Amino acid sequence: MLFNHALALTLLLSGSAAFNVAPKNNPILSDVNKNIAGVVAAGVISAAALLPGAAMAADSLVLGTPLEAKLAAFGEASYPVFNSVKDVSPLTDKFLELVNTKVKAPDATEVAKTAIDGLLAIPDSSINEYKGVLRQGVYSGFKQESCVTLGGSGAALQKFANSDAVKSVDSSKYEALKKKFAPANSVVPTGSNGDICLPPSAAASSKLWVAQAELTFSMPKYEANALITSIAKAGKQATRPSLAKLVPAAKAAFSENAEAVKMVAAGKDVEPSVIATAKAALK
Numbered sequence: 670m671l672f673n674h675a676l677a678l679t680l681l682l683s684g685s686a687a688f689n690v691a692p693k694n695n696p697i698l699s700d701v702n703k704n705i706a707g708v709v710a711a712g713v714i715s716a717a718a719l720l721p722g723a724a725m726a727a728d729s730l731v732l733g734t735p736l737e738a739k740l741a742a743f744g745e746a747s748y749p750v751f752n753s754v755k756d757v758s759p760l761t762d763k764f765l766e767l768v769n770t771k772v773k774a775p776d777a778t779e780v781a782k783t784a785i786d787g788l789l790a791i792p793d794s795s796i797n798e799y800k801g802v803l804r805q806g807v808y809s810g811f812k813q814e815s816c817v818t819l820g821g822s823g824a825a826l827q828k829f830a831n832s833d834a835v836k837s838v839d840s841s842k843y844e845a846l847k848k849k850f851a852p853a854n855s856v857v858p859t860g861s862n863g864d865i866c867l868p869p870s871a872a873a874s875s876k877l878w879v880a881q882a883e884l885t886f887s888m889p890k891y892e893a894n895a896l897i898t899s900i901a902k903a904g905k906q907a908t909r910p911s912l913a914k915l916v917p918a919a920k921a922a923f924s925e926n927a928e929a930v931k932m933v934a935a936g937k938d939v940e941p942s943v944i945a946t947a948k949a950a951l952k
Contacts, residue, residue: 731883736946739939740882744875746935749928751819751867751874758821761828767907768834776903777834783899785842787892789849795887796853802880803856807873808866816858816866823863890951897951 731737768777829835835843858866868874888896 729883730886730946730950731879734942734946736882736939736942737879739935739942740878741875743932743935743939744878745871746928746932747878748868748871748874750932752817753928754820756821757819757825758828761821761825765828765832768832772903772906774833774837776899776906778837779899780896780903781832781834782838782842783892783896785838785846787888787896788846789842790889790892791849791884791887793849795884796850799880799884800853800856802876803853806876807868807880808856808858809873811858811866811869813858813866815869816860817869818860818862818864818866820864822865823859827863886946886950894951 731740830843860866868877
């Protein structure tokens with residue numbers, strides 16, 4: 670499921686903006702123009718899939734750093750919110766409408782292409798390590814009968830896979846991507862309708878967020894820079910008013926209760942660490 674998350678989010682052009690209830694403070698509006706696409710805001714389905722990576726290095730950019738603690742905190746805070754989501758499909762439709770109406774088709778295609786290229790460049794060893802964390806940490810002890818799904822996620826991911834931008838990329842690359850991530854995806858349980866089963870606890874959710882960041886930061890610099898450049902170009906076409914129109918759909922999906930407010934706060938807390946780590950990784 671991870672590669673579908675990544676494609677979805679890159680097509681959203683760092684669409685975490687929709688979950689910021691104060692669009693005027695949205696980091697996308699300034700940081701995209703600086704070629705920084707590693708922005709995490711509350712409510713992103715898999716924000717780690719947008720983190721630009723460094724070449725494989727002996728020292729982790731995530732584990733044992735302040736970023737790890739903040740991502741873990743966001744995973745814990747977001748756990749009850751994601752568990753309460755009934756259907757993300759309307760929000761997906763709004764995102765795709767934004768891309769189709771506000772972003773030039775060649776630029777949207779370039780985002781999808783560089784996203785696929787970047788994910789294909791992630792070392793297989795990193796994917797195997799991620800699979801191990803999923804099996805032994807995130808979904809350890811998981812029981813299918815207790816699965817709580819992210820409502821509408823199966824249909825939403827299929828919509829992204831069938832979007833014009835993704836379909837315009839060489840189909841052989843997409844098939845190669847599915848094959849590459851199949852080992853990790855096989856560990857992620859799904860409900861009977863294809864919706865993804867969420868981590869079974871807040872602690873497991875924290876492990877997932879950290880693991881996804883660790884995996885995605887293993888994307889080589891060349892591919893990461895290409896992805897960021899394409900997102901920056903396309904992102905400039907998504908104006909503040911057009912992004913603001915996504916807010917009602919995001920609020921409907923993620924609510925505005927106390928738990929959602931706490932998740933927003935955790936997202937804002939982790940955001941500077943994500944940006945700082947991304948900048949350092951790409952130097």
